[in-house]
Amino acid sequence: xxxxxxxxxxxxxxxxxxxxxxxxxxxxxxxxxxxxxxxxxxxxxxxxxxxxxxxxxxxxxxxxxxxxxxxxxxxxxxxxxxxxxxxxxxxxxxxxxxxxxxxxxxxxxxxxxxxxxxxxxxxxxxxxxxxxxxxxxxxxxxxxxxxxxxxxxxxxxxxxxxxxxxxxxxxxxxxxxxxxxxxxxxxxxxxxxxxxxxxxxxxxxxxxxxxxxxxxxxxxxxxxxxxxxxxxxxxxxxxxxxxxxxxxxxxxxxxxxxxxxxxxxxxxxxxxxxxxxxxxxxxxxxxxxxxxxxxxxxxxxxxxxxx
Amino acid sequence: xxxxxxxxxxxxxxxxxxxxxxxxxxxxxxxxxxxxxxxxxxxxxxxxxxxxxxxxxxxxxxxxxxxxxxxxxxxxxxxxxxxxxxxxxxxxxxxxxxxxxxxxxxxxxxxxxxxxxxxxxxxxxxxxxxxxxxxxxxxxxxxxxxxxxxxxxxxxxxxxxxxxxxxxxxxxxxxxxxxxxxx
Numbered sequence: 001x002x003x004x005x006x007x008x009x010x011x012x013x014x015x016x017x018x019x020x021x022x023x024x025x026x027x028x029x030x031x032x033x034x035x036x037x038x039x040x041x042x043x044x045x046x047x048x049x050x051x052x053x054x055x056x057x058x059x060x061x062x063x064x065x066x067x068x069x070x071x072x073x074x075x076x077x078x079x080x081x082x083x084x085x086x087x088x089x090x091x092x093x094x095x096x097x098x099x100x101x102x103x104x105x106x107x108x109x110x111x112x113x114x115x116x117x118x119x120x121x122x123x124x125x126x127x128x129x130x131x132x133x134x135x136x137x138x139x140x141x142x143x144x145x146x147x148x149x150x151x152x153x154x155x156x157x158x159x160x161x162x163x164x165x166x167x168x169x170x171x172x173x174x175x176x177x178x179x180x181x182x183x184x185x186x187x188x189x190x191x192x193x194x195x196x197x198x199x200x201x202x203x204x205x206x207x208x209x210x211x212x213x214x215x216x217x218x219x220x221x222x223x224x225x226x227x228x229x230x231x232x233x234x235x236x237x238x239x240x241x242x243x244x245x246x247x248x249x250x251x252x253x254x255x256x257x258x259x260x261x262x263x264x265x266x267x268x269x270x271x272x273x274x275x276x277x278x279x280x281x282x283x284x285x286x287x288x289x290x291x292x293x294x295x296x297x298x299x300x301x302x303x304x305x306x307x
Numbered sequence: 308x309x310x311x312x313x314x315x316x317x318x319x320x321x322x323x324x325x326x327x328x329x330x331x332x333x334x335x336x337x338x339x340x341x342x343x344x345x346x347x348x349x350x351x352x353x354x355x356x357x358x359x360x361x362x363x364x365x366x367x368x369x370x371x372x373x374x375x376x377x378x379x380x381x382x383x384x385x386x387x388x389x390x391x392x393x394x395x396x397x398x399x400x401x402x403x404x405x406x407x408x409x410x411x412x413x414x415x416x417x418x419x420x421x422x423x424x425x426x427x428x429x430x431x432x433x434x435x436x437x438x439x440x441x442x443x444x445x446x447x448x449x450x451x452x453x454x455x456x457x458x459x460x461x462x463x464x465x466x467x468x469x470x471x472x473x474x475x476x477x478x479x480x481x482x483x484x485x486x487x488x489x490x
Contacts, residue, residue: 053331217369221365
């Protein structure tokens with residue numbers, strides 16, 4: 001009985017941590033972006049204030065069942081994927097307290113599959129609202145996904161071939177035993193995955209999904225108030241998940257929370273830095289970009305893994 | 308000592324709600340008149356409205372404040388009403404310049420309205436033709452004060468007085484083909 005309670009507590013703690021870290025990173029990026037543009041910028045907790053305000057708004061629009069379920073789906077997908085990601089080595093979130101993260105012994109393929117659920121929820125929910133901007137946004141989002149998923153999967157497949165395992169904990173163990181991070185043992189796969197992450201985080205030049213000046217924030221254009229709040233928190237959790245996955249697979253995982261925060265933050269700044277110096281691509285330009293260098297690096301990574 | 312049923316003072320929850328609302332204002336990126344040109348200046352490096360929590364929202368569903376930035380033709384009024392009704396409570400309206408107060412230099416024009424408050428409730432007027440970014444920020448500051456006091460509830464007032472507003476709106480928009488009640 002005690003074990004079950006501890007597991008539930010661990011799940012809650014993990015979710016709250018992922019949410020807080022994701023939102024805080026977003027806030028830090030807003031502040032840093034403002035500084036880059038020579039502005040003062042909002043405080044780093046601005047995202048939390050925005051979220052609370054959205055939750056306090058009245059929402060009484062009815063477009064159909066799926067448009068209510070879409071945001072719920074996103075947050076459900078985010079939390080369930082989070083439960084499968086080993087956050088720290090050995091699963092001990094806080095030393096001293098026996099709060100264990102639910103370390104998942106299963107495989108990466110399942111996780112890649114699960115990670116698309118968020119976008120699927122968004123697509124279904126936005127589709128039912130009937131707003132033409134939503135439809136365009138969803139189309140753009142799914143097109144972008146066909147772009148970045150291929151180099152991303154190629155990179156992971158390269159590692160799977162190289163180490164003959166698909167388990168995330170397995171990857172972490174191998175890195176622990178050999179003492180080399182996989183970003184060094186298969187650099188081409190890492191480069192491909194890093195380039196794919198530019199599209200995953202949807203900062204410019206790959207912010208074609210939101211594109212507020214063109215298609216009124218895309219899929220979310222018919223969602224305000226609590227729905228938008230849910231989407232925001234789901235998105236933050238997803239950002240954290242992707243970062244932790246990259247850290248686990250390529251950067252040797254983390255042994256403590258501060259180490260995790262350091263590694264994830266460094267990783268998070270890559271798409272942000274790239275975004276600061278780039279305007280927005282058109283959809284076909286973005287996809288073409290992914291099919292050039294990232295794809296080539298992914299293929300080289302696979303060849304490197306085989307020979 | 309605050310009494311339990313004192314209507315004049317806000318409860319703790321209301322205070323927090325209003326505090327959060329005033330620090331996070333999404334304005335609709337939809338300019339209706341000449342004043343819209345002042346908004347980019349308000350949002351970018353020099354005046355930086357984002358430090359006050361004011362940022363753009365591209366769609367009425369996400370927006371808190373509707374800016375009527377100058378003269379309003381009857382044709383645009385129809386869209387403005389539609390947009391205002393699509394916004395979610397609590398919602399605010401800021402009118403820019405004399406055009407929204409009394410018609411301004413278009414006071415005798417056949418196709419522009421004279422007083423915005425006849426058609427949708429206005430929270431704050433900013434004067435000037437057109438108001439500079441300082442004036443716009445001052446207007447937002449006034450709005451924030453109003454929100455903190457809990458006085459900015461024109462969305463509910465609009466719903467309560469819908470017949471009066473509808474009568475005014477239908478008087479000026481001859482071909483009224485709009486969904487009747489949509490929020």
